[in-house]
């Protein structure tokens with residue numbers, strides 16, 4: 301292979317095949333960098349091998365050639381330290397041109413990349429680039445490590461259909477029309493959810509699959525219409541059992557990429573995540589938000605609340621970004637006026653104190669107390685956030701503590717992004733425990749309020765079970781799907797997410813295995829028996845035939861590989877990805893189809909006017 305030869309091979313005969321990466325023609329001598337998947341070797345054509353030299357004059361970028369020659373040590377002043385084969389070259393005796401190539405729109409060896417559209421259109425050229433070869437190899441290694449690990453734990457890899465019917469993930473389906481039954485459609489699975497549960501009912505006990513899922517979601521940066529999940533399900537698990545399996549295969553996957561991670565991962569409830577980080581996927585590389593009310597006496601809290609017109613019953617959150625304190629007064633005054641923080645819906649009801657110097661002057665004792673409580677470093681940037689107290693403004697007063705924490709959480713992340721160069725917490729250190737901060741978030745709410753539809757929807761999916769203690773709440777609120785104040789919002793699910801560096805890697809849950817409970821959930825979701833039967837009838841029926849307790853999870857493979865490859869986008873680790881508008885630029889899909897095909901399918905296209 302082109303990456304194999306070393307100084308110790310000097311004197312040996314070699315046969316190399318690959319692409320012409322670069323050609324330098326010095327007249328009597330021609331150098332070619334010959335490239336394959338493993339690397340590059342310099343091959344040399346001298347005039348004394350006239351036939352080969354003559355043919356080499358015709359070679360151009362990306363021609364495919366085979367050479368036979370002798371490995372020779374290079375002179376010490378021409379050794380190339382940048383490549384592993386740099387101490388040798390192959391002096392060619394015979395050249396065979398296996399194929400020529402048009403001048404490619406860009407070259408695999410180019411240091412400046414063309415725009416992404418060009419890369420996607422000519423994906424086969426793009427994939428020849430070394431970083432892409434690295435990413436795809438990483439993907440292979442990671443998938444293999446996961447497969448091996450799960451297989452060793454007794455999981456069977458079992459395939460489930462792609463042409464199926466609507467699954468319960470709640471996104472829009474991709475549909476496939478049936479020719480045999482005109483007017484009927486298959487749906488491509490948003491996940492194998494129902495099938496994997498049915499595999500548990502079928503007695504397989506431990507299932508996994510590295511499987512493509514399809515979701516037709518609106519334009520979302522870095523989302524793929526088809527993506528790959530590591531999907532698994534098992535019978536009789538506790539939450540911990542599922543977590544142990546995931547920690548196991550992630551350990552194997554990270555090891556395949558050269559990182560030894562530590563397990564078990566830390567754990568946090570959804571409520572804690574919201575209180576401390578303002579979101580359900582905390583990035584733990586930066587400090588949590590701190591409610592400083594804990595450090596204050598009632599009198600001190602009263603004084604602050606009055607002075608800053610803040611509500612005492614809301615947290616008073618200290619947001620700290622390490623090593624970012626050295627900013628100008630103007631910059632300080634504009635903290636919190638930019639980024640996602642400002643875009644979170646709802647009136648601006650978060651009150652900020654962004655001037656610690658002034659605070660220290662006005663409240664010296666308090667300031668010291670806060671500094672000690674929050675263990676503030678002298679170089680840290682910090683600010684206080686409270687909820688505005690404006691009795692005259694109903695919209696401001698109508699906000700929830702959760703919404704307040706979420707707003708503050710966005711502000712924390714905004715600041716983290718803005719001052720990334722100062723705190724450096726997002727840079728890799730080589731210390732795995734700092735670079736990869738895993739976390740389990742559990743006890744998610746069972747239902748979430750959908751503002752647009754004005755109703756409660758499942759936060760995960762409707763097959764997720766709830767905490768034993770919350771069954772009474774479900775019974776008491778079973779007919780309140782349209783009441784925003786319903787206690788449905790307080791019911792906790794046995795659902796969990798695995799999070800890495802502020803990104804959700806996967807979600808799962810313990811499932812409902814009893815048909816009567818499943819019925820109740822549909823009822824709470826305002827779904828009539830007929831509706832439930834129409835959507836999930838086969839599944840509900842299966843539940844009636846001795847379904848064992850079961851649970852599982854699914855993790856995004858693309859995202860895991862992206863993180864391990866240090867890539868910036870999912871498209872860098874998917875061989876043939878689609879654009880954000882779900883277009884494949886290489887094959888040019890989707891495309892209109894001909895009248896004949898439409899007719900066969902019984903489909904007429906309505907012209908957009």
Ligand code: ASP
Pocket residue numbers: 469490491492493532807808809852853854
């Ligand atoms: N099917 C779920 C999803 O795709 C994962 C699970 O509950 O196992 O999000």
